[in-house]
Amino acid sequence: xxxxxxxxxxxxxxRPFDAxxxxxxxxxxxxxxxxxxxxxRPLGDVTVASIFVNRxxxxxxxxxxxxxxxxxxxxxxxxxxxxxxxxxxxxKDMYPEPQGFKVLPPPELADILEGHFRPGFFTGVCTVVMxxxxxxxxxxKGRRTAVFGQKDxxxxxxxxxxxxxxxxxxxxxxxxxxxxxxxxALSSRNGYLSEAERAEAIQLSLALRALxxxxxxxxxxxxxxxxxxxxxxxxxxxxxxxxxxYLTVRRRADLQAPQxxxxxxxxxxxxxxxxxxxxxxxx
Numbered sequence: 001x002x003x004x005x006x007x008x009x010x011x012x013x014x015r016p017f018d019a020x021x022x023x024x025x026x027x028x029x030x031x032x033x034x035x036x037x038x039x040x041r042p043l044g045d046v047t048v049a050s051i052f053v054n055r056x057x058x059x060x061x062x063x064x065x066x067x068x069x070x071x072x073x074x075x076x077x078x079x080x081x082x083x084x085x086x087x088x089x090x091x092k093d094m095y096p097e098p099q100g101f102k103v104l105p106p107p108e109l110a111d112i113l114e115g116h117f118r119p120g121f122f123t124g125v126c127t128v129v130m131x132x133x134x135x136x137x138x139x140x141k142g143r144r145t146a147v148f149g150q151k152d153x154x155x156x157x158x159x160x161x162x163x164x165x166x167x168x169x170x171x172x173x174x175x176x177x178x179x180x181x182x183x184x185a186l187s188s189r190n191g192y193l194s195e196a197e198r199a200e201a202i203q204l205s206l207a208l209r210a211l212x213x214x215x216x217x218x219x220x221x222x223x224x225x226x227x228x229x230x231x232x233x234x235x236x237x238x239x240x241x242x243x244x245x246y247l248t249v250r251r252r253a254d255l256q257a258p259q260x261x262x263x264x265x266x267x268x269x270x271x272x273x274x275x276x277x278x279x280x281x282x283x
Contacts, residue, residue: 001079003086007135010087017046019142024132027051028068032178032186036147037081039175043145049078050087057124102127105158114154117245122158144170151177151185153280185279192275205279207233212266212283215249220260244270
C-alpha cells in the first residue's frame with residue numbers, strides 16, 4: 001500500500017491505473033470505513049482512501065482542532081482491508097491558498113436538518129469532495145467510483161445531486177450503515193463518549209425506530225399526526241438527558257415533508273453530553 005501526501009504524488013501513483021475507486025474519509029477510522037474500502041475494491045482497478053480533516057465543514061465552535069488524527073493506526077487498518085493508495089494531504093496541500101471558489105448546494109436540500117444546525121456544512125463538504133474527485137480521478141481513463149456511507153444520509157444525497165447536476169462522470173455507491181452489536185451506528189465521534197454515555201447512546205436509534213413505527217401506523221393520517229409524533233420523540237430523548245436537534249420523518253426522495261404513499265426515512269441528531277450523534281433509518 002502506498003501512502004502519498006501531495007496531489008502530484010497521488011497523480012503519479014494512480015497514473016498506471018484506469019478505474020480508481022475512491023473512499024473519502026476524515027480518518028480516525030472504524031469498521032464502517034473499512035466496509036467502504038471492501039465494497040470499493042471490486043469496483044475499480046485501484047482502491048484509494050483519502051484521509052483529510054476538512055476545516056471548511058466545521059463551524060467556529062465545533063471540534064476541528066480536537067478531532068482525532070490517527071494516521072498511523074488508520075493506515076494499518078486500511079492496509080489490512082486491502083486499500084492500495086492512501087491520500088493523506090496536509091491542509092496546505094489541499095488548500096495552498098484560501099479557498100475562494102466553493103460549491104454551493106441548493107438551499108432546499110442543504111439548509112435543512114444538518115444544514116440548519118450546522119450552517120455552511122454542506123458547502124464545505126461539497127467543496128472538498130469536488131476537490132478530492134479532481135485529485136483522484138484526474139488520470140482515470142475508465143470507470144470512476146466513489147463510495148460513501150448511508151449513516152450520513154443527507155450528505156450522500158447532497159453529493160449524489162452534485163454529481164448529477166454537474167454531469168460528473170462518477171458512479172456514487174452508498175453502503176449500508178455499520179452498527180455495533182447493540183445497534184449503535186458506528187461513528188468516529190463515538191470515541192468521545194464516556195462508558196455511561198456509550199451505554200445510553202443506543203437510545204437515539206431506538207427513538208428513531210419507535211418514531212418510524214409510529215409514522216407507518218399513522219398511514220393516511222401521517223401528515224396530520226406527524227408534528228405530534230416528532231415532538232413526542234424529541235421529548236422522550238430530552239427526558240433522558242439528551243439535547244435533541246431533530247428527530248423527524250421525511251420522504252426519501254428529497255428529505256421534504258412526506259405525503260401519503262411516500263417512501264420514508266427517519267433521521268435524528270442529538271447531543272449526549274458533549275458529543276453530537278446522528279443516525280437514520282429507512283422505513
